[in-house]
Amino acid sequence: MAINKDNERKALHCAYTAGTGGGKSVAVQYSGHMPAAPCLAIFDPYGDYVYEKGNPKNRGFAGKRVYHYYDRKSFAKAFFNAWSTGLCFRIAYMPRKPSRDEMLWFCELMWHAADGNRRLDVVIEEVAKWCDTSSKEQSAFGECMTGGRKFGLVMHTSFQRATEVPKTVLSQSPYKIIGIQEARADAERMAKECDISLDEIAKLVPLTYIKKCPGWGNVEALDLRSVFD
Ligand SMILES: Nc1ncnc2c1ncn2[C@@H]1O[C@H](COP(=O)(O)OP(=O)(O)OP(=O)(O)O)[C@@H](O)[C@H]1O
Numbered sequence: 001m002a003i004n005k006d007n008e009r010k011a012l013h014c015a016y017t018a019g020t021g022g023g024k025s026v027a028v029q030y031s032g033h034m035p036a037a038p039c040l041a042i043f044d045p046y047g048d049y050v051y052e053k054g055n056p057k058n059r060g061f062a063g064k065r066v067y068h069y070y071d072r073k074s075f076a077k078a079f080f081n082a083w084s085t086g087l088c089f090r091i092a093y094m095p096r097k098p099s100r101d102e103m104l105w106f107c108e109l110m111w112h113a114a115d116g117n118r119r120l121d122v123v124i125e126e127v128a129k130w131c132d133t134s135s136k137e138q139s140a141f142g143e144c145m146t147g148g149r150k151f152g153l154v155m156h157t158s159f160q161r162a163t164e165v166p167k168t169v170l171s172q173s174p175y176k177i178i179g180i181q182e183a184r185a186d187a188e189r190m191a192k193e194c195d196i197s198l199d200e201i202a203k204l205v206p207l208t209y210i211k212k213c214p215g216w217g218n219v220e221a222l223d224l225r226s227v228f229d
């Protein structure tokens with residue numbers, strides 16, 4: 001059970017949305033929304049954050065090593081070991097057969113570990129795949145999104161289509177990073193949600209984004225095209 005509730009903690013959750021190749025995983029790493037020395041747990045079903053020394057394609061998390069685990073037991077053990085040291089870490093769960101059930105198990109573990117005295121960053125990749133509703137998400141994942149703030153959780157959710165994710169994800173994420181949109185319906189959803197024009201979204205190219213920050217009309221441009229130069 002989450003401990004040390006602190007109502008003063010600000011909601012820092014961030015949603016990242018773009019069509020495939022639009023740069024969601026790049027934005028998770030380089031948009032400046034992650035602490036330099038994080039306590040970071042990633043639900044990484046497709047191995048987007050695999051680290052392989054000397055391989056520029058497998059750069060881990062922003063060039064830092066990520067430890068991947070493939071079954072529940074070894075991930076849970078490694079995660080609690082890392083979390084109990086009080087030091088920074090980057091660790092990922094990559095289940096052999098990714099499913100909603102695996103994602104919810106991961107979220108339950110995060111909820112269990114959450115401690116209002118410390119920040120724990122949690123990345124959930126491709127959220128739409130693990131959710132079967134576009135309305136309220138009533139689950140351990142929903143609990144992390146709605147109640148997590150007070151217990152130090154910072155949820156980073158990535159998805160390709162905004163129309164396919166629970167509304168809880170958008171409503172509970174005060175930060176939203178919007179990249180290229182494949183479908184008009186998704187662009188409209190984000191335009192409405194962030195009070196920006198469809199034209200602004202239509203102009204985006206891969207690795208360029210509009211970043212919505214808390215507050216009415218508070219948007220800025222973000223360009224990560226030179227991140228790998
Ligand atoms: N290690 C890398 N080296 C060079 N370029 C990269 C690297 N990783 C990503 N890119 C560039 O960034 C683009 C966006 O990649 P990214 O993985 O962030 O997309 P994504 O939105 O997460 O896609 P998906 O939905 O398929 O996971 C890629 O098309 C590629 O051009």
Ligand SMILES: [Mg+2]
Pocket residue numbers: 024025048
């Ligand atoms: Mg990705």
